[in-house]
Amino acid sequence: MNVFKHALFAIALAGVSSAALAHNHEKKEAGTIVAVAAGNPDFSTLVAAVKAAGLVDTLNSAGPFTVFAPTNAAFAKLPAGTVESLLKPENKAKLTAILTYHVVAGKVTAADVVKLKSADTVNGKAVKITAGHHGVKVNDANVTATDIKASNGVIHVIDTVLIP
Numbered sequence: 001m002n003v004f005k006h007a008l009f010a011i012a013l014a015g016v017s018s019a020a021l022a023h024n025h026e027k028k029e030a031g032t033i034v035a036v037a038a039g040n041p042d043f044s045t046l047v048a049a050v051k052a053a054g055l056v057d058t059l060n061s062a063g064p065f066t067v068f069a070p071t072n073a074a075f076a077k078l079p080a081g082t083v084e085s086l087l088k089p090e091n092k093a094k095l096t097a098i099l100t101y102h103v104v105a106g107k108v109t110a111a112d113v114v115k116l117k118s119a120d121t122v123n124g125k126a127v128k129i130t131a132g133h134h135g136v137k138v139n140d141a142n143v144t145a146t147d148i149k150a151s152n153g154v155i156h157v158i159d160t161v162l163i164p
Contacts, residue, residue, distance in 0.1 A: 016153040032060045033150040045075040052087045053096040063152035064107040068138050085100045110146035125164050
């Protein structure tokens, strides 16, 4: 890995919670994407949304998947009442569309992400990826932690919810 990529990763990891990083360095076998997210309190809103959308079984399947996972703080940036509204059963289709916009089929590591200009999501729409001296962005979201391993893929933490 060249020095530029190391710098990107260092910038991307700056300010990441120790809970998110702990999952990246565990010695034991990682659980599924859902299990890893559920084990990190920074992802409680995401886990609640995945459950409300009925995507738990999908994200527990063999995959592999790459998830750009927004933190609770990312969900808190949405307008007041948005999360509560999305979690209602009548908004399941909209919630599913948003969540699947955060998932890419296959395991795309940070080393792969920095080489991409875009990635096709499970939603069917592509996200824009930019890598520069200030880190990596997916659309307007900053990647704040990378390569959190799961048995069925990888999680990259983002600071903004992606809206298709």
